[in-house]
Amino acid sequence: MSHANVSIATPQPVGVMESSPFSIPSKKLVMWLFIVSDAVTFTAVLFAYGYLRNATPNWPHPFRFSPSIINVMVMTFILVTSSFTMLLGVRAAKEGNKSKAILWTFVTVAAGLVFALLHIREWMGLIGEGVRLFQNPWGSGLFGASFFSVTGLHLLHVIGGVAVLTVVALGYKRGRYNSDDLEIWGLYWHFVDLVWMFVVPFVYLLNITRAS
Amino acid sequence: MKTAEEHKTGGITKYFVVYLAILVIAGLQIVIAYQNIDPSQMIFRMFALAAIQAGLAIMFFMHLWTEKRVLMLTLAFATIFVITTMNMIWTDSFRLLGGVPFAKYQ
Amino acid sequence: MHDMSHATEHHAHTPPQGFIRNYVFSLDHKVIGKQYYGLGLVAVITGMVLSWIMRIHLVWPNFAIPGLGLLSKAGAPGGIVTPEYYLQLMTMHGTLMVFFVLTNVPFAGFGNYFLPIQIGAEDMAFPRFNMMSFWTTFVAFLVLIAAFFVGDGPPLAGWTSYAPLSAVGGAAGPGEATGQTLWAISIAIFCIGQLLGSLNFISTTLDLRTKGMTLWRMPLSTWSWFITSCIGLTAFAVLLPACILLILDRTAGTSFFIPSGLVINDKLQPHSGGSTLLWQHLFWFFGHPEVYIAIVPAMGIVSHILINSMRRPMLSHRVIIYSLLAIGFLSYMVYGHHMFVSGMNPFSSLAFSFPTLLITIPSTVLVLIWIGSLYGSKLRITTASLFALGFISMFVSGGVSGFFLAQPSLDIYLHATYFVVGHFHMVMGVAAIFGMFAGTYFWFPKMFGRMMNETLGRVHFWLTFVGTYCIFMPFHYLGLAANVRRYSAFVDDYLQPLLGVHKFITIAALFTGAVQLIFLYNLIHSRFRGALAPANPWEATSLEWTMPSPPPFDNFGGRHPVVYHDPYQYGIEGATNDYVMQDSPEEIKSVRDER
């Protein structure tokens, strides 16, 4: 179809819309597009960080295995697990098991909160060690700036996700939202998890303190 | 047409395996981080592993694998295209490290 | 197929009650489109007045501009512009024009109004988002305008806000205090507004097409808005974090864009380690696609109008779409041509120059198809078609100077001269504005239910067409004579012989600006006193002309139109008229549309 010279006008079959080329609801499409756009935003920030890190000779390597890397491992575990529980929640919702869906969603929200708290605790620890946006005890002041910007942007996404998931879960309970909405915000939550998978190696693991 | 919903009624095992795989890769990254290898190699390996993680999450947790293939292609193409073109910024980053081109006098 | 697009929020089929719901916080895409248009009109008038002040200051530096002293006591004591105030006005002119006029009107304004109608939808996919994106943009506008009234006035660093001048704060001289922070905040907010708008445009285009409106049957204007929103979705996503990092540099003491060891007024700056080139990269990665965000909708609108005036489809519908797509893709690979001599790696310049030259090819295809379609057509001359033809002429004139600026070796000589000013004003400024004028004259009857005055419109066209050439052509000559841009006075010896040209340009600018009063008068007068418009005054085929003028609240009155034809069935043999509307079930032998 869709040829420019279909010359004979034929009566159209029932249905009032052309089908979407992707066969997904508009809201889900918008979420996917938002994810593309947000991925570009994160890329820009990570590239800026990488650009500066690459160009800075005295870049600090402050992350020790204990506690920093262990903390990161725990945080990664929690976030990936929360992604998995989100998946379970969405599955339950799609199967019509409302109470189970809400339960799993709240487990996700709780995991997100724990992640955010651990992250803030880590920030506090670094701030306690003297890391600021513009200085730190070990080397280039850019470390604090880029660390707090990258992880801060991610943390904002986590906190936003926690808030939205709470609202959506409560709304779903009351019937204001349906399983589609839960699925769409689930996509967002998975994306936040996905960004963390890039933040961990580039922001943490490249800056570990080595034994030498 | 197969939609995400129909697939999701399938087993949970697949997703659990994906979940474990992501965790294992996360662990692997930490192992790599402590190896004594060239930074460029390390960055490459880290990136490759992170991309695999992300790919698994997108394809299975976010069900992109079971959506229409054209959606996956569109999104992947758009994101990868934009990110690839953005890579031109690195040429200047490396120059800052080396300092001045033709530097002979200071 | 399961229910797809109707999960989206749709409002009831009755118009909302009350002034606020109807005209201020309206969810109706038509009202929002007009709001964008109105905001653009305010911005373009402000920007134009600023350019007048700058032009006057350049050639009559001691002329006291009445009232300007009241706006800024420090910047223009007694109405005489100081050098820093000149640069501040220049920055505001650029920012207002690029963001609030060239992005807002052809894309967000006309796009909002006509994209849903042209695809047969009753509204955007997300009306609430749509309202939010306008009001976000409006807040961005207010924040930017507020810069006129703070501390030492609006920002000074140009619309590109190159760091470190834009990042080190008040130390770098006047115009770098609060005003620059407001600029960064305003642009960050603007990005959010545009991102929301882009999401909405894409999902609307993909999901809300009425039966029979396949992607290839969408009018070219719809295609251009769709392509623009795809560019906007990723381009603004880069400017947003760049602006946030700039705000951090300015307010939180970070130094992403500020290198070590800067000494300003004998004072060593506390910042260290950043890179000024990083800002340029991030900015231009957005900045070049932005240029196409401004011009692609104008191309679409002009094609739409030209086809209607020529009474025949373009030589190829699809090649135009492919060309627009190619321009969109190439726009991401060419941003470095703004930075050839800015200290960027000279090898990158090489890598950027070839895609930049390649962009000539799709642009040439477009121009050739526009001109080639004129051949053998039955061209009707209306004000709208005059502006559309003027657009082609302007686009060619501005486009060929791109040949020069795409080459790093010539950029050594021409960079930062008036040649660049002439180039981008013609190709993206004036051409896009001609697109807007064409769109206004063409769609005004639909938008307001009244015809615009044709005679005044033609007078407006002639004077504007000749006037803009008189302003912007000499800019190229100045550039060839190495006249440097962004100078508030020409004190260099070698620039003295060029002052006559500047006087000519200033007079032309004052004249052309004054001519726009005819347009404004026509706009306002026709809005209230114009002849009542029929549903389809131009005998056009696309869906916006199937409804009464102005369209009812829900566009199609609750019915869903069914589309049977390609968008541009003009010059049909054996049909009742020489055209067949898209939703007409009439059986026709379609015009041959090559692919």
Added chain:
Amino acid sequence: MAKFLAVTIVIIAIASAVPILRHTWAPPQDISTHGPLIDEQMSDTMAEAGISFLAAQIILAIFIWMFAGARPEGKIKTFPGGAKAMVIASLLLVGTEVLALGIFGQRAWASVYFTPPGPNAMPVQVQAGQFAFYFRYPGADGKFGPLHPEQINEGNQNFFGLDTANDPDSKDDIVTAELAIPVNREIHLLMHSKDVGHSFYVPELRVQQDFVPGLDVSLHFTATKVGKYEIVCTQLCGLGHYNMKAYLEVMSPDDFNSWLKQQAALQ
């Protein structure tokens, strides 16, 4: 109406081309060794751009002249070859044209940026600051002393932040406010910005390069003609941007040596 438009377009196109053909406003005469390449590239591009410009405008005008005015009885004609012809024409004509321009244009670029300065190039450092250029010659030892940004003090005339008390290399450095260079000798210009972005532009020399704060870039050129030229700033640097300039004086080698001695005595 339409015919009037066609005539207007032709008049505008021709009127626009006349100053170019008559060289009313042309680049000043070139005084550098790499300049002829740029000038040649400029005139080639001008020819191609000019032909494209005139051809497009005039054909546009002709078609408007010919086909305006509705003739309802007439038939729509299609341009011979249709869209395919247009695409092929753009690809072949414009594609080869711009590719040729791009490829040949790289010679000029490469001669400036991809070749290091010769071994005998004379090093000169230029520092841009709001809103003046200062130049530094290494003096008899041929070495520049290190810069100490914290010691920059305009009041003491220490524009570069030199520590002449402690750095032996700095002692004989010569700092001037104008750039004097010997004719026909390659100059290696080391460009340093002390505050914001600036640019070094000498139209006659066909040289323009931005200063990048935090990154010292370098340039090399050879001037071939004695004379006095203006160096202007082309990167927006603040309120005094328009007034930021210095003079470039190209001298005969003897004149240059005596000038340098004279400057050294003034330090």
